[in-house]
Amino acid sequence: MAYAAIYIRVSTDEQAEQGYSIDAQKEKLIAYCISQGLNDFKLYIDDGYTGTNMERPAFKRMIRHVQEGKISTVIVRKLDRLSRKQKDVMTIIEDIFEKNNVTFTSTTELFDTSTPFGKAMIGVLAVFAQLDRDMIIERTTMGRRQRVSNGKWYGGRIPFGYNWNKELQQLEVNREEARIVTRIFEMYSQGESRLSIAEWASSRTNARAIDHSVIRDMLKRTIYTGKLKNAGELVDGIHEPIIDHQLWERVQIETQKRNDGSSPKGEYLLTGLLKCGVCDGNIVHVKRVTNVKNKTYSYELYACKKQHVRVKERNGTCNLGYFRREKIEQFVIDQIKQLSTSPSKMKAVIDKGKEPSNDEQDLIHLEAELKKVSKSLENLYDAIESGDLKASSVSDRIRNLEEKRDNIENDIDEYIDGNQKETDEKTIKKMFTDIGQAWDYFDEDEQKIALRKLIKYIVLQKDSSPHIEWFFS
Template structure:
């Protein structure tokens, strides 16, 4: 008779409370000796959660069971096998019993070689999962109650606020609040989340300001003094940073962009232009001249860091130069019409764009999935520790809320990236769209042109008045 001693531990807290690998191992070996079982093998999963069976030692154990190398499986406690009723029953019925392998649990005194042991197994498996579900429900209910009272529900503090432990309230941080207000202002003036991200990243050092974070900030009601709760928006007791009217205007603008409607702005390329010299924003300016009692005016695109009053300048002025608005816009529209006429040129651009984006997306997706795995593992370890009585739920509730919030953000980011991965039919669809826009360009109104151009172009980078603009295409 060969007995498999399966041992699992998932947290450092368990080790401190006598749940260590060595403690389990010692007790199981003593039990084997008391039963006269001299032939045993150890299968140890160190640091693996009990909410799934995708663990190295467990896989090896199941393989050895299939190979008829094991006749019985012994664990210290039922939840060492798994915390899910479904997994426990699947292991017992589909793997152990199918191969005539009995199962024993030292703590619960379960022996599936007896009818009573089989009956007890099902009952205890139900309680193992019920206990876990109740922990999650208690934490979720506590969070809902805090939101109903207008209090911050926990997790990472939103940018623009700090947390006062004494009053249990969010407090406005003036320096950060000014940046939040400018982010909303830039968004409502036609700037993309990418350009706002670059602007904010140059001014914020204590946290990342990626474009998806900017997008999430725009959508969060916390900035108008409210919270999301069960699909509804409820009042908070904290001070608002953004007034109701501005916040609602930003939501309308966000919906317009999702629907393909142009952002606010008077000019064709408003919000799309960036400086190739310093990475700053591009603004539109007019110059007037007098000749023979006549006034002439010219329109230019120029870097905001160059076209700034000296007293307002915080850094050295950019030297990009003034590019004629008509020349820049003509170049962009000519490119749109050109790639619609020449399929080979379009294919070259499409392959270059998708290759860069796919490589970037694959790397980012891999990083996000790694982060998600770590967060999920941390959460499962905390739930395990609470269930085992090693720590109190109240001691880690804020930590759990923070991790749950992080997980939700990362899951949304992963969904966004997956949606951006081009399918096989995207090339033809993109070509058809560009061709249609190019053919109908002369018949579009100014608003229609602005809407159309934003469907196929992410940004236009300027490299001085004599430099060739670089178009970043949005072709899938």
């Protein structure tokens, strides 16, 4: 025999609201059933679930029982307990309840689903339920943006590496966790896989469960650099950064390389650092064995992945060719040693890195334009002050110039925020010198780590020596 289903839902945010607690809803709904002679009833309770989606265990179980014919009527305290989305409410009532001959009752909203007017009332109430939800979202979003615009953390789960100071209302660095965060970024920039980093981090802390996906998300969080995201824009936070700008940049470059198909630090010295100068593809390691006059010769080569496939599988026309592995690796090692022992060559490379890029040329243009606009405004102000012009006659022109000046200043600020390359020449020289002098004493893993500190990419070129793109160039 079919029974009445009492559905109760309360979200985490509603726990403290009067009339919304689980016990309050249960008491009133059971009393309602008894008063209506519905003594055969069953409770379906979702504790701590939002009404913005239908992925709720008790709700899904109730719907299954409706479709199995076990339920004759569904009773809630308020329509928005079913859902806060108008579309979902109408789908539940029309496509599930009505099709299975199940009536629906809200004890605080009087309507009869068997009449056209009752159905219309449900539609109206569902609209207001969604409106209430949208207003909550809007208020929350506005409050969040206001906090972030003032450099304050927007809330949520406290990022690993920080504690929350309730009195000061700001994040404070947890030194023990911060050391782990810094090491995570360093290990990734040195070519370690996310899985191996997660295993290492998990052995160092019990504060959080850390797996490779947590590492992935952590490496993307600008909060560790002292920045916060506000509607897609980066703003300065009032909290102390854990990661410096240079390490952040190395990690983002490493991430891009892996997204492009490069491997983490692997079996070979230059794994993940090579790319094709013909088609910009990834480089693979190739082993070849030949037999000549009863003698076996083994060769290890580097080749473009797009070229080193069967002819019928080739998608392009890459003809980079094949390079002896030992020659390419020795070339790179020689370049590092030469720079480490030649201050003039190192200075030339560093100075080349300081040459204005296209973006920097844009900055120069913006600064010149700002100077021009500011001069025009000064001339107009001077003319008004001297009485040569009436303010009313040039007010529109002044307003347009002021808007233009503000826009240019914003563009300049955005450029500066996004291009903070703090190249310390002494630090670079010392790093090269130290690595060059110690290279022959490094084991293979130490050599791989050293290379990733110095090099972004090594571009193999068809008819010339490889081109090395250094981190500071």
